[in-house]
Amino acid sequence: MRRFLTLAGVLTALVLFAGPSFGDDEAKAKAKPKRNPEVLFKKLDADNDGKVSKEEFLKLGELGKGKLKDKPKLLDKMFQKLDANNDGFLTLEEFKKIGELRKKKQDIK
Numbered sequence: 131m132r133r134f135l136t137l138a139g140v141l142t143a144l145v146l147f148a149g150p151s152f153g154d155d156e157a158k159a160k161a162k163p164k165r166n167p168e169v170l171f172k173k174l175d176a177d178n179d180g181k182v183s184k185e186e187f188l189k190l191g192e193l194g195k196g197k198l199k200d201k202p203k204l205l206d207k208m209f210q211k212l213d214a215n216n217d218g219f220l221t222l223e224e225f226k227k228i229g230e231l232r233k234k235k236q237d238i239k
Contacts, residue, residue, distance in 0.1 A: 171225050181219040184209050 174182045174189055187209045191198050198205070212224050 167226050171222050181221055
């Protein structure tokens with residue numbers, strides 16, 4: 131349970147960094163560019179191939195503050211949860227699921 135809460139805390143930090151809402155287009159339009167999931171996805175996609183590899187995803191540790199910094203195991207678990215088809219890459223649609231993970235975490239509280 132403690133690991134889940136730690137992972138949930140990291141997801142919360144990521145969502146706060148990445149943006150307030152991942153499904154609401156109006157909220158995304160009002161969001162600051164650095165908080166927009168599409169902007170964060172593009173920032174992580176270093177080779178501009180339209181997908182984020184695990185190595186690229188681990189860069190969140192460098193972009194984030196606090197709980198994300200120096201937590202490669204937690205970032206690895208996040209990547210595994212988000213990679214729905216287990217192909218080793220995240221599409222933008224898979225990446226946007228971070229918001230759903232945050233909602234699940236809030237529902238547990």
